[in-house]
Amino acid sequence: MRLRVLLVMVLVICGGCSFGRDGKLRQNHISSQVEVGTDKGEIYFDEKQAKYVPAVELFTVAAVNPDLAFMEGEDLEYNVHTRWAEERLGIRIRYLWTLPGSSENFANKLRLELAKGKLPDIVTTRDREIIQELIDSGQFREVGSLFEQYASTVWKQAMNEQPSVWDFYEREGEKYAIPILDYEYNSDPLLWIRTDWLKKLGLPVPATIAKLEQVMEAFTRSDPDGNGKADTFGLTLGFRNGASTWMGDSSWIFGAFGTIPEQWNRQPDGSLAYGSTQPGAKQGLALLKKWVKAGYVSGNSSWLDEEGAAALFTSGKAGIIAGPYWMRGWPLSVLTDNEPEASFQAIAIPSGPEGHTGRRGTLPDNGAILINKKMKHPEIFFKYQNYLFDYYATGTGEFATGFAKGYDWAEVDGKPESDPTLLPLGGVRVSSYTLTFDGARIPSQVVKAIPDDILPVLFQQQGASMKDQFTGPPTLTMRTSWELLHMLEQKTFQKIIFTDSPLSEFDAFVDLWSSYGGEQITREVRQWKQAE
Structure with a gap:
């Protein structure tokens, strides 16, 4: 507890700051320009173009893993994925702040901003403890009704593979965070x-x-x-x-x-x-x-x-x-x-x-998405995540070969190749740039992700996989x-x-x-x- 207090004190000093790719402190200018967690004016989704016109902004925050690779000139806010989101969907992803390093530092920064009431449109995190604190704060909205209204059929079907996945995020029967689905057996050792x-x-x-x-x-x-x-x-x-x-x-x-x-x-x-x-x-x-x-x-x-x-x-x-x-x-x-x-x-x-x-054993979720009560148009996030479930999670459409050419796949003699030796930096995991860390995952689709030589090793001991049986709040x-x-x-x-x-x-x-x-x-x- 004393360590937590000290960390929060440090973050108070750095409260208006964020960090660049090099880990150096940089001043955060966004929070002085916008009212945190709100949208300005009306928005328009052009059905013909399947995007927002003009582009809308979606504010979030993030912890930047030091192992996260970026191409020269790119960072978490400006990269091939954020450009894609704006060009394809008309959604401009913005970061109020980012922190390098541990989830503990990120959680403490969230606690500080929670006390100030300065939170973004959405918060995504894998930290189950801070998720509960954010829910208890009363600053995030009930999301079950939003999910029913806005989530795509593919996303709903994926969630229905493990209906109990919601349990941890419920209060008196109401859902207050959207589970980030994971592959079955994804963390089984x-x-x-x-x-x-x-x-x-x-x-x-x-x-x-x-x-x-x-x-x-x-x-x-x-x-x-x-x-x-x-x-x-x-x-x-x-x-x-x-x-x-x-x-x-x-x-x-x-x-x-x-x-x-x-x-x-x-x-x-x-x-x-x-x-x-x-x-x-x-x-x-x-x-x-x-x-x-x-x-x-x-x-x-x-x-x-x-x-x-x-x-x-x-x-x-x-x-x-x-x-x-x-x-x-x-x-x-x-x-x-x-x-x-x-x-x-x-x-x-x-x-x-x-x-x-x-x-x-691997739990069906690996984190959650919380939506700020002040977010006027939560459907913006659903447009983004629906697209990833409909195409990336299913490996169809523009994502049939990967996330981005020249990043996680290359074209050789007219055919897609994922050989790391053909790619800058040995390949860049673009899905790590997404708001939910891995793009979108359908739990039962794990067999498509596991290499053929490992699949029998993992599955021959299915009975040895022991999941946590307490999944409630x-x-x-x-x-x-x-x-x-x-x-x-x-x-x-x-x-x-x-x-x-x-x-x-x-x-x-x-x-x-x-x-x-x-x-x-x-x-x-x-x-x-x-x-x-």
């Missing part, structure tokens, strides 16, 4: 393993935790990179943001013992229980502690985030990492760019001592106690794994978790499930 190291050391692909330990022993002790130094790790994990995360994940280790941490899992009797407090979590912690002590996992993993964990793999210092199917394109391709002789492949999650396999006690409980969990797990603290601290943690509100939260979660 697989194991990525150095096959050249396996071949060099004469090792088979491990199918069990016991066999995996043999591989990690060899990757750690047998100099797989051949440099004569003991400088490699069997496995790389990122524990800074928790045990269950999108890259450098360790949920599958706990899954080998029948539980997934940091989420609510279905028990044999049908009730819901918090995974981090179950007996299987203690077994997972014991195994991780053993691996760190043996040197299979870096002791620095406690402060490595997802990209830090991946960097150990891409720099050739670790032989295994857990993460989604799409990691081969980024960031793992960095390894083969630097070491062309290196090779890796995706393998199935190994089973535990009693045959269990489990991994964090925070319960009453969660609102007052969850931050404390989460901090207690993080601190305890890291102490057990990375220090000499005994495993018995887990039992003390479970008792504290229950007494500090966890027991009441469990009752509330189960009541929510019964009322579904």
